[in-house]
Amino acid sequence: MNTPAAAASGPRDGAALAELVGDALAHAQGHADSEDAAEIRAITDAMVRLLIGAPLHSDGKLTVVSLATEAGLRRNKLTHKHTGLKDLFYALVKARTPVPEALPDSARARAAKQQKDLARVRAERDELRGQAQLLARIVHVLEIENSQLKETNAFLEQQVAAQASVPDLTRRRRRP
Structure with missing residues (x-):
């Protein structure tokens, strides 16, 4: 034994x-x-x-x-x-199982600063994601409005062309 x-x-x-x-x-x-x-x-x-x-x-x-x-x-x-x-x-x-050693004060302070920085960067990232989503929605709405305005403009140009008796004031006549 x-x-x-x-x-x-x-x-x-x-x-x-x-x-x-x-x-x-x-x-x-x-x-x-x-x-x-x-x-x-x-x-x-x-x-x-x-x-x-x-x-x-x-x-x-x-x-x-x-x-x-x-x-x-x-x-x-x-x-x-x-x-x-x-x-x-x-x-x-x-x-x-090894017991982890206590961190020195400088390492603890550095870790706390890094955690604060990480929280700040994550908050900034989340804010930028929200802004990007908002801008994407705005661009989408503007594209729809632009498409509608182009359709309206094409319709109005067709009406103007159909009414030949109405002089086109937007065109300038060239004098010979």
Whole structure:
């Protein structure tokens, strides 16, 4: 069995801890139920493989489903029977995730300024989109009015041409 000192050092602390806990649980179970001891051993071995990133039977995700698949057990064995191992696995996964460092004040100020600039630019973009839509509607209305005026003008020119007795005052006569 591993010692706690050996489990607490190295880059794979979570895997070593899982192995240590699994050994302790299997030893504590002793001769009570060899099936439980085998399940505990399979679960802890699966924890170790998942935590070091070397899965054999699952997709390698750090979830209970992957842990159960890796251990060759059904998920309900972890969610109902071996809840302590499930909780240990989630605790090791959470402890394994790196905690983001606090941003320095200058970076925080720069991020706040960038967020304000982004909000301003988005508002300006939205305003320009509205103006573009308004201008498109205005152009459409003007095109319709222009088309109607051209039709009216053509109709009036036809009427003027039909009435030859009315002199065209818009034309100038050229004197020879």
